[in-house]
Amino acid sequence: MKIGVLLKQVPASDSRIKIADPQRGVALDDVKWEINPYDEFALEAALALLDAKVASDVVLLTVGGADTEQRIRDGLARGATAAVRLDDAAFGGSDCLGVSRILAAAVKAEGITLVFAGKQAIDGDNAQVPAMVAELLGWGYVGEVDQLEVTGAGAKAWRAAGGGARDVVEVGLPAVIGCDKGLNQPRYASLKGIMMAKRKKIDVKGAGAIGVDAGSVGASAALVSETNWGEPPARPPGRVLQGDDAARVKALVAALRDEVKVI
C-alpha cells in the first residue's frame, strides 16, 4: 500500500508574526520555518505502517516553492521513501479549495490509497484541506484522530467527541485521516536517515504532470480572498483586587458573576 502524507511548512510556533501590509498579509521574510506540528503526527503514523510493512511506500506531498525543500528533506530523513513538490506558476494564490484540488490530483497521480494529514495547519488554522481532498477524491475522511488501527482493507479511528466521550469511526480504504496530538510520538531523524535523504530525489511536478486544470486553481479561481489583515486587539490590562482576603474574594466573585458572567 502506498501512503501519502500532506506536508506543509509553517512559521515556527514561537515566531513573532508582523503584518506586512493590511491587504497582503504577514511578513514572512525573517520567519523560521518548520513542519506543521500536526503533520508530524501524520508522518509518524505513515512511518509506523511502513515499519510494520503494512505500507510499501510513504510519499510526501507538498504544495510550495523550493524553500519548502528543507522541510521535505527532514521528512525524508525520518524515513519517508519519496517526495513530490507541487509547484507551478498557476498554483500561486490558491485558496484552500485550490490547494486541495492540487493535492487530490497528486494523490490520484501517485496511486496512493491512504492519506495522512495534520488535522489543521497552525498558520491559517483553516482545517479545511484534508476534508476537501477527501471530498474531491470521493473518499472517506476522519479528522482529529488521536488513535488509529489500519488493516489492509480499512481503518478504525478514535477521536475526542467532547465532554470526555470518544467517537469510534470505521472507514474503508481509500481514505484520508486528519491527525491530532496524542496519536503517536513523532520520531527523531537519524544520521543515517539524513545521509540517505541526500540521495532521495524530490520530484517537482506542475499542473500538467498531475492532470489538474490550471484554470481551477490559483488566484483567479480562488473563492476566498483575504482582504483585511490586522493585529489582534491589545489585551486590556489585568486588574489587581485590593483589600483584605475576605474583601478580595467578594470582589472576585462579583466580577466573575456580573462582569465576566461565568458563574
Next chain:
Amino acid sequence: MPAKYEGLDFYNIDAHLTDEERMVRDLVRQWVDDKVLPIIEKHNRAHTFPDELIPEIGEMGLLGMNMEGYGCAGMSNVAYGLACQELERGDSAIRSFVSVQGSLAMHPIHSFGSEEQKQKYLPKMARAELIGCFGLTEPDYGSNPGGMVTKAVEDGDHYVLNGAKMWITNGTIADLAIVWAKLIPQGGTLADGVIRGFIVEKGDPGFSAPEMHGKHSLKASVTSELVFEDCRIPKDRILPHVHGLRGPFSCLNNARYGISWGVLGAAQACFHSARDYALTRIQFDKPIASYQLVQNKLAWMLREITKGQLLALHLGRMKDDGTMFHEQVSLAKMNNVDIALDIARIARDMHGANGILDEYPVMRHMANLETVKTYEGTHDIHNLILGRWITGIQAFF
C-alpha cells in the same frame, strides 16, 4: 511559550554548512531541548549519568558518526563537531559520553584493530549495545602518559595485565575498555616495554572498574578506576596495527577536536542565560543589561564565541580534507576551553546570587569546564605543544 533556543551565529556560519550538517545540528539541538535539559540537573545533583538516553543516542547514530562503515554514519567532521556543540550545551557529561565512545573507544578499533575486532565490536558500539571506555591516565602518570607502569606480558595464548588506570570516563558502565599498557618482552623490564592497545572486556578475570566519588565537576558522568590484577585476556585482543604513544595520541586528537566545538555549546548556554538574565534583572530601576559594564561583558562573550566558532569550523574543514596537523587541534582545544570557562565564570557573576543556583545552567557548566580544561591535555600541556612547534625546543622535561 519561551522562544526556542537558537545558537549564536553572528558571522553567518550557517551559510558555510552543508544541508546535512545543518540537519544534524538541528536534530541534536532539538533532542537536547526535549530530552537532556529537562533531566540534567536532577542527574547532576544525584551524581548519575542518564542511562536512559543511551539507546536514543545510539538510534540517532551519534556514536562514531564521523567514521566510515561498520554501522557508522560516515558524516563529516564538521557534522560531528556540531553534534558535540549541541550535546555540550546540554551538559559536558553527555558530550563526554559520546566523545569517549566514538573518538576514544571506537576510533582505535577502527584505525588500529583487526578486521575481526572491527566486525565484532564496532556495529554494536555504534548502536550503543556495547559501551566503551579509554584507559590511559594512571594515578602517577597524567600529563606524562609515556611513563605509565601498567604492563602486559605474554603467557601462552594470553596476555596478562597488571596495573591501574584512574579517571576513566564510562569505566564502570563500560562493556569494554581500550587499555594502553606496556608490553614487556620475555625476561625484559618496564624500560623495554612498548605501549600497545588492548581490548579488555567486562568480566575478564582480574579486571574490575570501581566508580570514583566526590567530584565537584562532570557530576553527571561516570568516572572510574580500572584495576588489573593478573588480568588474563586472549591474544586476539591486542590492537595489531599501532605501537607506542601514537595510538592513544591519535585518539586524543579526535576527541580534542570534538571538544573544541563542544565547549562552544556550553559557552553559548551561559551567554544566553546571562543575556536573558541581564535583560530582566532590574537594579537601580533599570535592567542591568542597560549598564555599560554589563554590555561590555556580553560583547566580549559574543566576540570570543564568534572567534571560537570560526576556529572550530576551519579546523573541521581541514580535518575533513586531511590537511590538519595536531598542533592546530591543541590551539583550538586550549583556546575554546579557555574562553568557555571564562564565559561561564563571568556569566555566573552576572547572575548574582542566582548564579549559584541549579535553576540556571551556568554554575554547572562552569564546574564541568574545569574538567574539560584538564582532560584531553591540560591547558598548559597544549601551550607546551605549541611552544615546541614554535621554537623546536621541547620544554616538557
